[in-house]
Amino acid sequence: MASNAKKLTLEIPVHISSYKMFIETCCNFVSGFEPLATDFKRLSKFKLVIMELLTNAMKHSRAVSFIELEIGSREIIIKKIDSGNLFTFTDDATGILHGFPLTAIAPSTRLCALLGNNYKLDVLVKNENVIEFLEPAAVDYDDVQLMPENFGLMVIRQCASSFHYYFNSHEGKNAFEVIFKF
Amino acid sequence: MNYSKEVIDGTVYVTINLSEASLNQSEDFKKFLYDIDEVHPPKIILDLGKIEYMDSSFIGALVGGLKNVLSKGGEMALININSDVMSLFELTRLDKVFKICDNKEDALQQLN
Numbered sequence: 001m002a003s004n005a006k007k008l009t010l011e012i013p014v015h016i017s018s019y020k021m022f023i024e025t026c027c028n029f030v031s032g033f034e035p036l037a038t039d040f041k042r043l044s045k046f047k048l049v050i051m052e053l054l055t056n057a058m059k060h061s062r063a064v065s066f067i068e069l070e071i072g073s074r075e076i077i078i079k080k081i082d083s084g085n086l087f088t089f090t091d092d093a094t095g096i097l098h099g100f101p102l103t104a105i106a107p108s109t110r111l112c113a114l115l116g117n118n119y120k121l122d123v124l125v126k127n128e129n130v131i132e133f134l135e136p137a138a139v140d141y142d143d144v145q146l147m148p149e150n151f152g153l154m155v156i157r158q159c160a161s162s163f164h165y166y167f168n169s170h171e172g173k174n175a176f177e178v179i180f181k182f
Numbered sequence: 183m184n185y186s187k188e189v190i191d192g193t194v195y196v197t198i199n200l201s202e203a204s205l206n207q208s209e210d211f212k213k214f215l216y217d218i219d220e221v222h223p224p225k226i227i228l229d230l231g232k233i234e235y236m237d238s239s240f241i242g243a244l245v246g247g248l249k250n251v252l253s254k255g256g257e258m259a260l261i262n263i264n265s266d267v268m269s270l271f272e273l274t275r276l277d278k279v280f281k282i283c284d285n286k287e288d289a290l291q292q293l294n
Contacts, residue, residue: 016206017206018202019202019204019235019237020201020202020234020235023235040265041269044265044266044269045269045273047235047266048266048269048270048273051204051235051237052237052238054204054237055204055205055237055238055239058205059205059239138275139275140275140278141275141278141279144245144248144249144252144279145249145252145253147245147249147279148242148245149242149243149245149246150238150239150242151238151241151242151274152237152238152239154238154273154274155238155270155273155274158273159273
């Protein structure tokens, strides 16, 4: 763990037996940032984001990951960085599986990413190395049998002000960036 | 034991003895739910009162369990959900899908 007053970096092992220590360390770090610390609902969402990034690290990265927290004047930035499996998604409209860099999709394209069984999230392609996850429309599940059983990225998006994925092609690194604006 | 169960008034009452319910337990828990066969059709109350932190993979296991119960003509209710965990249900809109009750008595009434 490395930290100064404004930045905290946590190393996330490949397997985590307990999330609690990581969540509490992150909460302690932001405890002096009043807009978050005094907002019970947003603090709850902050904890959910940390937990989902930890789960994402264990489930998908298959490598040591790092969570970085940075406190700005009116925002908190959370990044999960790793050199593990690259993020991929399937374009729901075409069925094509896309990996990074996104050479086959033009910037500013908005599409529905299929991320699992009935698990979809709209994304905006910013450039070949960056996508933004978009706020999902409110959904009512008419048929429980057709419901997804994965929700991780959707939960992160709904908790935060913005949520991006960055691919660093030079270093082969993934970064999920979550921003809470106040 | 991470999970314990007993039959009360024709309903299987399950206590989840976990403070963290996450990816580490989700597959085991889903199997545990699938294997409940004490009551036909299944009527299950899940007590989540000990869970401090829950992630989306565990909630996915709950959805899988619900699908299984409903496919057999059964019912499932959740009780004693803390506020952080409730946030997760609200964000995923699963608070509209699951029967969520304050306590065991309310849940028994809902299922019977």
